[in-house]
Amino acid sequence: MVYTRANGSRWSYSENVIRKKETGMSRNRKFYLEDIPLDEAWRRLIMAMESSGSWVAFPGEELPLDEALGRVTAAPVWAALSSPGYHASAMDGYAVRSADTIGATETSPKRLRIGPEGPASYVDTGDPIPSWADAVIQIEHTQHIEEEVGGELIEIQAGVAPWTAIRPMGEDMVATELVLPANYRLKPVDLGALAGCGHATVSVRRRPRVAVIPTGTELVTVEQAAQAGLKTGDIIEYNSLVLASQIREWGGLPTRYPIVADDYERIRETVREAAVTHDLVLVNAGSSAGSEDFTSSIVEELGTLLVHGVAIRPGHPVVLGTVTERHTPIIGVPGYPVSCALTGEIFVEPLISHWLGLTPREKPKVKATISRKLLSPMGEDEWVRVTVGRVGERTVAAPLSRGAGVITSLVRADGIVRIPRFSEGVDAGQDVTVELYRDPSEIDRTIVHIGSHDLCLDILSQYLADSGRRFSSSNAGSLGGLMALRRGDAHLAGSHLLDPATGEYNISYIKQYLPNLPVVLMTFMQREQGLIVAPGNPKGIKGLADLARDDVRYVNRQRGAGTRVLLDYHLEKLGIEPGNVKGYQREEYTHLAVAVAVQSGAVDCGLGIAAAAHALRLDFIPFEKERYDLVIPRIHYDSDLLQPLFDLIQGPNLRRVVDELPGYDTTHMGDIVIEL
Numbered sequence: 001m002v003y004t005r006a007n008g009s010r011w012s013y014s015e016n017v018i019r020k021k022e023t024g025m026s027r028n029r030k031f032y033l034e035d036i037p038l039d040e041a042w043r044r045l046i047m048a049m050e051s052s053g054s055w056v057a058f059p060g061e062e063l064p065l066d067e068a069l070g071r072v073t074a075a076p077v078w079a080a081l082s083s084p085g086y087h088a089s090a091m092d093g094y095a096v097r098s099a100d101t102i103g104a105t106e107t108s109p110k111r112l113r114i115g116p117e118g119p120a121s122y123v124d125t126g127d128p129i130p131s132w133a134d135a136v137i138q139i140e141h142t143q144h145i146e147e148e149v150g151g152e153l154i155e156i157q158a159g160v161a162p163w164t165a166i167r168p169m170g171e172d173m174v175a176t177e178l179v180l181p182a183n184y185r186l187k188p189v190d191l192g193a194l195a196g197c198g199h200a201t202v203s204v205r206r207r208p209r210v211a212v213i214p215t216g217t218e219l220v221t222v223e224q225a226a227q228a229g230l231k232t233g234d235i236i237e238y239n240s241l242v243l244a245s246q247i248r249e250w251g252g253l254p255t256r257y258p259i260v261a262d263d264y265e266r267i268r269e270t271v272r273e274a275a276v277t278h279d280l281v282l283v284n285a286g287s288s289a290g291s292e293d294f295t296s297s298i299v300e301e302l303g304t305l306l307v308h309g310v311a312i313r314p315g316h317p318v319v320l321g322t323v324t325e326r327h328t329p330i331i332g333v334p335g336y337p338v339s340c341a342l343t344g345e346i347f348v349e350p351l352i353s354h355w356l357g358l359t360p361r362e363k364p365k366v367k368a369t370i371s372r373k374l375l376s377p378m379g380e381d382e383w384v385r386v387t388v389g390r391v392g393e394r395t396v397a398a399p400l401s402r403g404a405g406v407i408t409s410l411v412r413a414d415g416i417v418r419i420p421r422f423s424e425g426v427d428a429g430q431d432v433t434v435e436l437y438r439d440p441s442e443i444d445r446t447i448v449h450i451g452s453h454d455l456c457l458d459i460l461s462q463y464l465a466d467s468g469r470r471f472s473s474s475n476a477g478s479l480g481g482l483m484a485l486r487r488g489d490a491h492l493a494g495s496h497l498l499d500p501a502t503g504e505y506n507i508s509y510i511k512q513y514l515p516n517l518p519v520v521l522m523t524f525m526q527r528e529q530g531l532i533v534a535p536g537n538p539k540g541i542k543g544l545a546d547l548a549r550d551d552v553r554y555v556n557r558q559r560g561a562g563t564r565v566l567l568d569y570h571l572e573k574l575g576i577e578p579g580n581v582k583g584y585q586r587e588e589y590t591h592l593a594v595a596v597a598v599q600s601g602a603v604d605c606g607l608g609i610a611a612a613a614h615a616l617r618l619d620f621i622p623f624e625k626e627r628y629d630l631v632i633p634r635i636h637y638d639s640d641l642l643q644p645l646f647d648l649i650q651g652p653n654l655r656r657v658v659d660e661l662p663g664y665d666t667t668h669m670g671d672i673v674i675e676l
């Protein structure tokens, strides 16, 4: 962060230095972060909390049962009453003495007179059994007989054993018996059992009160953004929403503070107040080494700084400490949204669990094969977000974006793979352990796509959800998709690779790269490729020949992308050397990233699909219609998992939606091009 002037313009670096000298703001500033191993960071926090007596489970508070759902019992609960509280009939029928029924058969039935003292007396389900009776015959097994003189009888054709159709007193719970243990999270049925054995209230652990303080002059609320829009430099504040929601989910009671600007005194005073009324204070952002990253200094001023910098990433610049007045623990949570949410999982959840007397939840773990090489992190354990799917016999984990600002990487993540620091990283195809965010059964109904990305895949994904399938799509380019099929990492791959020699799509590449894999090649759609240019086409670009112009800056796609193959083919045809295309070396990984580069003004044009130009309201110079196919290994083509996908591609609904999009042609959607 840098200082901003009152009028919003930025101070230069030297102005910053001067300003800090003038205001004395550089006090206690630490420019370095440590790399404290996670367990050592925890050890320091626990030691500090133990010495102040705050590393203990919270005491109980008595709550009416209908407010106690999800809360954690503070003490064991013993039954106050037995249930049932008397011997009860389990059926509608007649209470009898079993001895009176012995000997009754179809050929020699027995008759029992009905009367309040027996030998037969009518009872409904749940009624107390008369003291003289020891069994119930259900009504369907009796015949009712009315005597002329007015008496009533039942006739039975079989005897019953003692205790037949009786729920003995205490069958469910016996007074003084243990019904629920302490440190147990209450489910709906538990509340029923508590009431059933005579408890009107239950003692549950007080909820930990957690203050969530978002800081940052650049932050605006989402409501402000919706009303007034965003200026460059504005950031929508949502970390406090994520943290508060996590805290609630884990059983805490969050207070979400309004945004506090980057002002040392104001943040310090907010922290000081919050520490008096809360069990834990979270200060969000301002944790690292920037000019306005105050958290560690504030902790030093108000109490004890235990840790600044944990050897994990994302989440490295975490601050741990305590505020002296009430020994309240304080966590400086890094501002980057992924770092923030993971710091919640790594530090806040275990703290809340401990205070509630719970052992922290363990995520289910699966062994999986990683689909892409991950380089070794240096001094920090890295938490890599992955999607997970089962492809044939293998469980495959595909890494998502590693950016600490990419919150959608956590939204899409099925789990986390931890790469230990100073390790060699992992190679594609290596086994890793995934800590799952989802139930493993969800993994089994996931269709894994790796290959070229297209907007239509997102639409397909949305429809597949209706058929109970999850669709996980990783963008690796067309060739990357074929390679993934070769390794057995995906169920299918989207591909649009033009063979310059034949003008045919995909077939020669499949023959070359998947020679031993039987596959079905199915057309998804055709789409318009062309040059994406700024609105109004200010550079007057007409076609690929213009890429040789000195004043035209191009943005390329990565090697292996179908669009890149298309470009190289046409450059060669036009006799243009790649070296003469300005920006040929600058690579983006998606059509949309190319469009963003054009929109930002960083480049004048890029090759991509009409839909991407349209999405950002850019101009588009159509150039060639290309075929986008799905390459599906035979073994997956025949599997039940993928059937709903084929039903969609060959049915009318998806076709209708894709037809509405600019630049798509669905004439051949679902056609099988070839089986190889």
Ligand SMILES: Nc1nc2c(c(=O)[nH]1)N[C@H]1C(S)=C(S)[C@@H](COP(=O)(O)OP(=O)(O)OC[C@H]3O[C@@H](n4cnc5c(N)ncnc54)[C@H](O)[C@@H]3O)O[C@H]1N2
Pocket (backbone or CB within 6 Å): 001, 033, 214, 215, 216, 218, 219, 235, 236, 237, 238, 239, 240, 284, 285, 286, 287, 288, 289, 290, 293, 314, 315, 316, 317, 333, 334, 335, 336, 337, 339, 404, 405
């Ligand atoms: N010179 C160094 N710079 C940075 C380091 C470092 O070690 N040396 N560490 C980097 C790492 S790693 C992280 S993580 C971040 C942590 O940053 P801060 O905790 O100081 O937070 P900010 O710089 O204020 O913000 C980072 C980023 O997150 C956005 N943000 C902040 N608060 C919110 C919020 N409530 N809701 C949504 N988004 C938020 C903020 O606007 C920034 O984009 O520091 C690196 N830098």
Ligand code: MOO
Pocket (backbone or CB within 6 Å): 312, 313, 314, 315, 316, 317, 334, 336, 339, 404
């Ligand atoms: O450690 Mo920071 O949390 O990666 O982005």
